[in-house]
Every structure is written in C-alpha cells, then in structure tokens.
Amino acid sequence: MKLNKASLGYFININFWRDSYKLQEKKIDLMEKNSHFVTLNVNYFSRLKKSLRRLYSTKAYYESRVKNNIFYDLSNEYFIKKYAIPKNVYGLRNYSFISYGLNLIHNSIGLYLLKITDDFIYNYYKKINTIQSFYGGNIRYQDNEINFLQNNIYYRTEYKKFRKVLTQHTKDNKEHVVLRLDIQNYFDNLPIEKLLLYLHESIKPNDKVEHNYDENTIKEIDTFYKFIMDNKKGIPQIDNCIISGFIGHLYLCFLDLSIDNLMKSLGYDDYRIIRYMDDIYLPFKPKDSSDNSKSIKEAVELLSRIKDITFYDFQLIINNKTKIYNLGNQKDKEEFFKDTKNESVLEFLDVPIDYGDEQSEEVTPEQTLEEIFQELENIKSGGVTLEINDSEINQYILHKIFEKPLSNLLNKSEYKSRLETIFQDFDFDLLKVSPLVLTILVMKSDTTKEEYINYLLHKEASTSNDRILVIEALRQFKFGHDDLFKKLYEDKHFNEILALYKTNALDYKNPGYFNLSIEYTYKILNNSPLIIKQMELRVLNEIRTDYSVALNHLVNEFQSICYSLDTRGIKNYKATSVEEFLKIQSIDHFNCIKIRNMFDRRNNNLVSHSGDENLQGKAVTKEEYTIYKAAVSSCLKHLEAIVLSRRAN
Known part of the structure; x- marks a missing residue:
C-alpha cells in the first residue's frame, strides 16, 4: 500500500516504534537499581499496567493510532502539561509531564534522527579533532539494532568523560584563555525546523532516500513539535529524557562546526571546542598571550563574533552565565575551576555529579566525610544569604555522598548521629540550595526524617521552590507517601498534573x-x-x-x-x-x-x-x-x- 506522505508513518516505521517502547521500559526497569530514574514521569509510566504498556508496542496499535496521525485529537490519551522547576532562587525552567503514548512518539522521532545522522556524526563530525562534545548519553544504531543499557542512557559516564577532557585542556595550560558559553533557555528556544534543514544539507542523498528524509518528513516533524510545544519554538524538557538530550545535542553539533570554521578562518590552531549539551567551553591560545589586556580584548572580540553566529545563524541567545577566564591569572584560574565544579547537569532536578577530577589517594573516605559535615555546618550558619548566592556552596564535595565508600559510611549509626546534631535547629528551607543531596542527608536518620516531613507538611507556602522540596522528598519514598502527595495539591499550578498522575490509567476506549x-x-x-x-x-x-x-x-x-x-x-x-x-x-x-x-x-x-x-x-x-x-x-x-x-x- 502506498505510504501517506502527510503522516508520521511515512518515515517512522514499526521498528522505531518498538525501539521507543524498549527505551521507555528500560528506564522503568532501572528505577529499582538507580534512583536517578525515580522521577515523576518515569514513575507515572511505571504505574500504568504492564499489559497496557505492552499494548502500545503492538503493530495493531501503531497502525491504528500513530502511523496515520490520529493521535493529534485523542486528547484523553495523548497529552502534555507544562510545569516549572526552579533554577536557583531567581529563575524557573520549563518541564513537561507527558503521556506514555506521546512520549513514545517523541522517542521514535529522536531514534529516527539518531539513525539517519549516524554516518554524518561518526564518519564526519566526530573525526574533527578540535571538537569534543557530549550529551549525557551514548546510544547508537549498529546493524539496525540498538541496545539500551544503564551506561548509555544514564548521563554519568559521559559526563565524567566531558570533565576529564575539559580538565586535560585547562589544568596546566597557563597561556590559554577560556570562553565559557551558555545558551539562554536552550530547550525552549531550539528551532526544530532549522535543525531539520541543517540535516537536509548534511545527510548523504542515499541515506535520505532510504529513510524518506525529505520535505514531507521535515514538515511532519516540525508540525509534531509545534503541537506539543503549543505552537512555540523548542522541544520538551522531560525528566530523564535521553531523546531530548540527543536532539538538543544534534543541533549544537552544527554550532560547533560554525565555531570551528570561525577559529580556523581567524588563524587559530591551538584551541578546543568542548561541550556538554549547551555548556560550551572554548579554551584557546591568544595570538599575543604575553599581554593579559590584549588577550582579554581578543577574547571579547571572539565572543562577539560567536554571539552573532549563534543569534543570526542558529536563532539562539548566549546568556549572562557566559564568562571569560585567563588561565594565566591565578585568580581567574581558581574562579574557573570553582565555577565548573559547581555547575549542574541538565537533568530533572540537581542530580549527582562526579566530576572525574583527580584526587589524592591519601584522602580517606572519613576525611572526605569530615569535609561534607563542615559544608553542612557552613550552610547552617550561612542562612538565607546562601539562598541568594548559592555559588558559595561547595556542590562538588556535597555530591561525594554518591560514592560508594561515603554512602556506606553514612549508613553507620555514629555518622547518622552527627547528622542529627547538625540538623537540629536547621532552617529546612535551606535544602533548596542543593535539593537532592540535602534531602538524602536529612533523611538518613529516622529522627530528622520525621522532623523534615512534618516541616514540609505544615509549611504554608506552595510555590515552585516549595514544590521541588516535596517532590525530592517523594523521590526518597519512590513516590509512595500519601500525605506528601496531598501537600502537592496546595500548589494550584500543579493540580492538573497530579490529577493525571493519580488516575493511574489511560482512557483507552474513549481517547477524546x-x-x-x-x-x-x-x-x-x-x-x-x-x-x-x-x-x-x-x-x-x-x-x-x-x-x-x-x-x-x-x-x-x-x-x-x-x-x-x-x-x-x-x-x-x-x-x-x-x-x-x-x-x-x-x-x-x-x-x-x-x-x-x-x-x-x-x-x-x-x-x-x-x-x-x-x-x-x-x-x-x-x-x-x-x-x-x-x-x-x-x-x-x-x-x-x-x-x-x-x-x-
């Protein structure tokens, strides 16, 4: 039968659909062994009956709902709701609570893009030795097969590689200046049609023919993302979504190429473009590294050129987190390593970071734990000023609690007692400065856990900042705490999402x-x-x-x-x-x-x-x-x- 060019079935076949299902099921399986996957959306998917989830993977379901685009007006079954997650005390980041079926379509499109760009990425882009980029995953089709393992869908391995590469190119290089670039609200502003046109120019003609990558496919993908983004630019940020990460990474590969072209055209040969998602680092040797003022002026001029390329060619804006560091200046160098150690990974909440920095083997787990306790004391005494300026918090040392020797020590009664002492008369509002780590620590002791839960349940405010604390506490209970869930209902901006979450079923027979x-x-x-x-x-x-x-x-x-x-x-x-x-x-x-x-x-x-x-x-x-x-x-x-x-x- 002739394919309908005006539908997803023109380019998304049953194999992509089933691979999408396998990816989602793998995340559900990993919830038992890795708390990183215990998130609101993944937990919601896991609550759906397995038989219903399996139904989605069938060819009959794919052909009746997805292949022909019927899903567009099945609003009871295919939905996406936006909510806000705080970015420190000042900002907010958009997140999406998405239905199982709509997430499978998003996954399918991402996997399709992954497959058709394999040759471009691995046989061209990755062979450029001046560019090293990472997106917190490493999934790939090989011989038409794709395997989803913890190591390739859990960001930590790739993030450690990124940290190692960045450290190697900056640690002892006193002649370099580093541009640290950050994109403003990247996921919200990514122009998907622009990405698809870049791909159209870059993918081999034979690959485009084989996978039906043409104007019809571009139109269908662009339409889908306009649909789920309320006719705005961008792609959805969904907790624990490797596919959004990959699509975001793919677009910035073309920005990497443009920056590389710029550096070569300006005569630079000693530089690297090192990127983790939209955090871009450009260490380079200025043409006159003997004069500090000239080096900085050169860096400012280079930054201006990159800002223009980013804006005019990629419709993105470099934000005010962008900085210039002269590694020959000791103060700049210390600030650079402090800033990079305290950055957070683009995930749902602040997740554990292992920076991969070298550490002396003489430092014992007990000594590291003493540093963590000292940091907790600093937070306790710092009070509200730390909420305003959380850069003073050593996130690097706090996240050491995820190392196995430290985690084992914290389970001992003597250390639990010390935590109890620290959390006496503690302003629990301060957990906002590092929600994941501090929630885990405050819940190590049954006494402080009970105090903290009572604090959350009796707190009157119900803002997005308060919500993050309740959600983080729920994660520690694997979302199995009814009273905390009731607390979330006080947040009027979250009620619709909670209603969908608590339904624990899809109206399959009356889809909308x-x-x-x-x-x-x-x-x-x-x-x-x-x-x-x-x-x-x-x-x-x-x-x-x-x-x-x-x-x-x-x-x-x-x-x-x-x-x-x-x-x-x-x-x-x-x-x-x-x-x-x-x-x-x-x-x-x-x-x-x-x-x-x-x-x-x-x-x-x-x-x-x-x-x-x-x-x-x-x-x-x-x-x-x-x-x-x-x-x-x-x-x-x-x-x-x-x-x-x-x-x-």
Whole structure:
C-alpha cells in the first residue's frame, strides 16, 4: 500500500516504534537499581499496567493510532502539561509531564534522527579533532539494532568523560584563555525546523532516500513539535529524557562546526571546542598571550563574533552565565575551576555529579566525610544569604555522598548521629540550595526524617521552590507517601498534573475525539487521510487560537465525515447535502440549525474569502467556535448512538 506522505508513518516505521517502547521500559526497569530514574514521569509510566504498556508496542496499535496521525485529537490519551522547576532562587525552567503514548512518539522521532545522522556524526563530525562534545548519553544504531543499557542512557559516564577532557585542556595550560558559553533557555528556544534543514544539507542523498528524509518528513516533524510545544519554538524538557538530550545535542553539533570554521578562518590552531549539551567551553591560545589586556580584548572580540553566529545563524541567545577566564591569572584560574565544579547537569532536578577530577589517594573516605559535615555546618550558619548566592556552596564535595565508600559510611549509626546534631535547629528551607543531596542527608536518620516531613507538611507556602522540596522528598519514598502527595495539591499550578498522575490509567476506549468511543473514532478516521489532515490542521489552529482558520478545518472535517457516512451516493457534496443527511438521521433541530449556521459562518469569514472586497466578514471568536464545535460533537455522538442501537437490535 502506498505510504501517506502527510503522516508520521511515512518515515517512522514499526521498528522505531518498538525501539521507543524498549527505551521507555528500560528506564522503568532501572528505577529499582538507580534512583536517578525515580522521577515523576518515569514513575507515572511505571504505574500504568504492564499489559497496557505492552499494548502500545503492538503493530495493531501503531497502525491504528500513530502511523496515520490520529493521535493529534485523542486528547484523553495523548497529552502534555507544562510545569516549572526552579533554577536557583531567581529563575524557573520549563518541564513537561507527558503521556506514555506521546512520549513514545517523541522517542521514535529522536531514534529516527539518531539513525539517519549516524554516518554524518561518526564518519564526519566526530573525526574533527578540535571538537569534543557530549550529551549525557551514548546510544547508537549498529546493524539496525540498538541496545539500551544503564551506561548509555544514564548521563554519568559521559559526563565524567566531558570533565576529564575539559580538565586535560585547562589544568596546566597557563597561556590559554577560556570562553565559557551558555545558551539562554536552550530547550525552549531550539528551532526544530532549522535543525531539520541543517540535516537536509548534511545527510548523504542515499541515506535520505532510504529513510524518506525529505520535505514531507521535515514538515511532519516540525508540525509534531509545534503541537506539543503549543505552537512555540523548542522541544520538551522531560525528566530523564535521553531523546531530548540527543536532539538538543544534534543541533549544537552544527554550532560547533560554525565555531570551528570561525577559529580556523581567524588563524587559530591551538584551541578546543568542548561541550556538554549547551555548556560550551572554548579554551584557546591568544595570538599575543604575553599581554593579559590584549588577550582579554581578543577574547571579547571572539565572543562577539560567536554571539552573532549563534543569534543570526542558529536563532539562539548566549546568556549572562557566559564568562571569560585567563588561565594565566591565578585568580581567574581558581574562579574557573570553582565555577565548573559547581555547575549542574541538565537533568530533572540537581542530580549527582562526579566530576572525574583527580584526587589524592591519601584522602580517606572519613576525611572526605569530615569535609561534607563542615559544608553542612557552613550552610547552617550561612542562612538565607546562601539562598541568594548559592555559588558559595561547595556542590562538588556535597555530591561525594554518591560514592560508594561515603554512602556506606553514612549508613553507620555514629555518622547518622552527627547528622542529627547538625540538623537540629536547621532552617529546612535551606535544602533548596542543593535539593537532592540535602534531602538524602536529612533523611538518613529516622529522627530528622520525621522532623523534615512534618516541616514540609505544615509549611504554608506552595510555590515552585516549595514544590521541588516535596517532590525530592517523594523521590526518597519512590513516590509512595500519601500525605506528601496531598501537600502537592496546595500548589494550584500543579493540580492538573497530579490529577493525571493519580488516575493511574489511560482512557483507552474513549481517547477524546469529540467524546466518541475508539471504535466509532476508527470508523470515521481510519483510511480517511483527508479527514485526519483536516483534524490535524484544526487542532494546530486551536492551539494557535486562530479560530477563523480552525473553523474552516472544522467545517471541512465534518463535511467529509458526513460524506463518508452518507449512503446516498451524492458526488457534489455541499452544505445542503450535510443538512439533508442530518435531518434523515433525526438529528436534533437546534443542532441542525447550528451546523447550518456554521457553514454560513465559514462563508462569512475573511479567511475563506480574503479576495472578496464586498464581504463583510470578521474573525471567529473563541466563544463562537466553541458553540459550533459542541454542535459537531453532539451530532457525531447522535450518529454513534444510532449505530449502537442498530447493533443492539
């Protein structure tokens, strides 16, 4: 059968779909052995019945829901909700709570991009010795197979490699200046269509033909991300999502190439582009490294050029975390290593960081633990000023608790007692400065654990900063603490997500298309590419709040549905044909009138007749559109009831 070019099935085949399922199931399996995978979304997926999750992996499900794009208006089953996670005391970062099925589609697209870029990445990009980049994963198709293991979907191994490379190029190089570049709200601002066009120019023609990578595929991928990003730029940040990490990394590979071109064109030969996701480091030897002021001026000029390339060629903005360090200056060098040690990995919350720095073998776990206790005392005495300036906190030493010798020591009663002493009269609000580590430490002792839980339960504020503490505490209970969950309901911005999480099921039989059953939805939409495309365009324009355009697609969609159900064999199917069909089916008169008016409103719409100077049209309002859409839903429900009645008789 000929592939429909205007659907995901044109380029996402069943193999990508099943690999997507395997990736998600692997994360669920890893929850038992690695707390990194115990996150809100992964835990939600694990709560769904395994038999239901397995159903998603079947060819029948893929062909009925995904291949043909029906999912666009199955809102009960395919949803994504945004929420905020704090970035220190000042900022917020967008995160997404996503349904199982929608996440599988996101995974499938990422795995498709992974496969078609393999030759470009490994046979061209990675052979450039001046660029070394990492994204917190290392997944790859080999012989059409892909294996998901803890080491290649858990960021830690790749992050250690990044730290080692960065240390090697900066530790003893006194002649170098380092540009540290950081992209502003990177995931929110990534222009997916721009990435797809870069790929179109870079992938071999034979690979594009083999995998159907053309204008149709580019349009479908771009449309999908507009759909889940509310018609804005970007890709979703989902807790523990290796696919978002890979797509984000892929786009910045082209920025790496542009920076490399710039450095070569300016005559530099002693430099490296070292990147972990959107944290980009450029250590380079200035042309006149003997004069500090000239070196810094040169670095400023270079930074200006890179900022322009980033903005004009990649539609991204370098933010104010960007810094210049002269490694020949001892103060700059100390600041550089302090800043890089205290940075956080782009993950859901502050996750454990192993920097891979060399440490003297003479330092015992007991001595390291003393440093951790001293840091806790510093936090305790520092008070609220540390919330404002958390750069004073030695995150590096705190994260040592994830090393096995330290973790074993902390489980001993004598050290638990010391933690109890430290956390006496402790301002628990200060856990915000390092939520993951401090939550683990405060819960080592049953006494302090109980005190801290009581503190959270009786705290009156319910902001995103408070929410992060409750979520982090829930992670320690593997989300199995009812009272803490009830506390989250005080946060009005989180209620919708909690309702979805607590449902613990998907409305598989009533997925959301005009409140119809899945059987009748299939009857209407299956093998009807025209209706599906009108539905897709309607949904996208609803998201854009362009109700004039959405109404046009709603009318076309409903007219096509009536035509497909009408057995009278009318070829020139007009608005009057729809009206007659509805009357034959004994549709309520008031709904017939609304449908009649809907067709007239479509005709009295500047979107439909923009060239008619005599037309007195005006934009369709949300209120009008809602009335017409409700009438369509009521008519379709009536038609479904007729079918069910006939079956019963």
